[in-house]
Amino acid sequence: MTLYGILFYLISAAVIGATAIAITRKNLMHAVVYLIVSFFGTAMLFYLFGAPLLAAFEVIIYAGAIMVLFLFVVMMIREEPSGESVFPATQWVPAAFFCLIYVFVAAAMAVQTPGLNAPLKMLTASPIQFAVHVFEYHWFSIEVVSLLLLVALIGALNLGAGKSAHCGQDGEEEK
């Protein structure tokens, strides 16, 4: 096994471990921090695969922006961990069902895909190559996603504007 292979399995194990700890924590704050660790590991995997731009975006957007919002909300509510199980059966049974389906599909894909053992060439995508590829072959998906985000932005603005009419401005327009 090469150095890259060892690193890959180490980081993957860390990501899976951190995620597993994150979903089993009763203390929400700890769960959020373990999820951040998991995103950080994912970024390292992207970097290992020769996609530094994606790695940077993973840290900036997921670990640095979205999780800060999670943290923000958790800090505001400050819920004391209760002794009972966190989720009722109506919530975790469907989730477990879909999770099982996913595991089967992933296993089937891993078995069926030919050339799994073929070694990959060492390549690094520069930001320019990445951008040219994305906007040349996937421009339609990009436009769809940006339209969706625009709709979400207008929705958030609408919700925020309706609220601030009652309790005044308090700078709650983060997302």
Added chain:
Amino acid sequence: MLLWIAGFIILLVKLTIVLGVVLFLAGYLVWVERKFLARLQVRLGPNRAGPFGLLQPLADIVKMLTKEDTVPDGADRAFFLLAPAVVALTALLMFSVVPFGKDITVLGQRVPLVITDLNIGLLFVFAMSSLSVYGVALGGWASNNKYGLLGGIRGAAQMISYELALGLSLVPIVMLAHSFSIVDIVGAQQKYPFILYQPLAFLIFVISAMAESKRIPFDLPEAENELVAGYHTEYSGMRFGLFFLGEYVHMMVFGGLLAVLFLGGWRGPFLPPVVWLLIKIFLVALFMIWVRGTLPRLRYDQLMTLGWKVLIPLALINILVTGAVGLM
């Protein structure tokens, strides 16, 4: 293999020098700040430890290291202990992509005067600055103190708000330099520094970077007259010191970035490149101390209005104009 070991040794030497110089300068920046601020307020400042109080930073370090490292009873121990390290570490890591000069040749081998020339250097800086939020937010939360919590929440809100303006203000720079690599950005300023092309981006960057570093007039997370000391209320000894180390290293990173992105980096006549970079960093730090001695703290709604309703729209317009000019 021999080449690999040589590269590794060169990297270690560079890391040691940069870390040593940055920590030393951060210590003396505290002295400069106290002296300069004192002059602005018609005081003398530290003048007992050594000539002109020059040994004051050393005395402070000894004091902080020998103090008791207290952890409050209701605190979340692990987070409480780790939070200051996050602030200091992310600030120090940002220095790894700042170039100090042209490539030099040592024993027939080219040695670039930068720790690592990432092709996403600028984004690396943003990634680190967005992670430093966690030090503030988790430190404030883990102290189990209302002032700490309020300071942490304010810090998180302020930093994610201004990070947007900070990022958007630098998009025109990337458009002009055609690269995210900071070495390339310095290279693109061979004729004129970017401040001449992008004065608006410079202004937005200065304001939002000052807000990111949480200094007066943007020091709401630690506003003394309402929050005691904000997110670091419960900290003592060297952990308290680490928060401040983070702040002063952040000031220097800000100076370094300003120099590298807008003021031509290490370029300048007569003096060697490293000296020019240090002079630029020092001038930016002096400017920040001057601002601290001059302006009062913003109100919270003013802070948010400035970020969301003034700086972000301005930065977006600036990107549009730069793009239009670039297409013509």
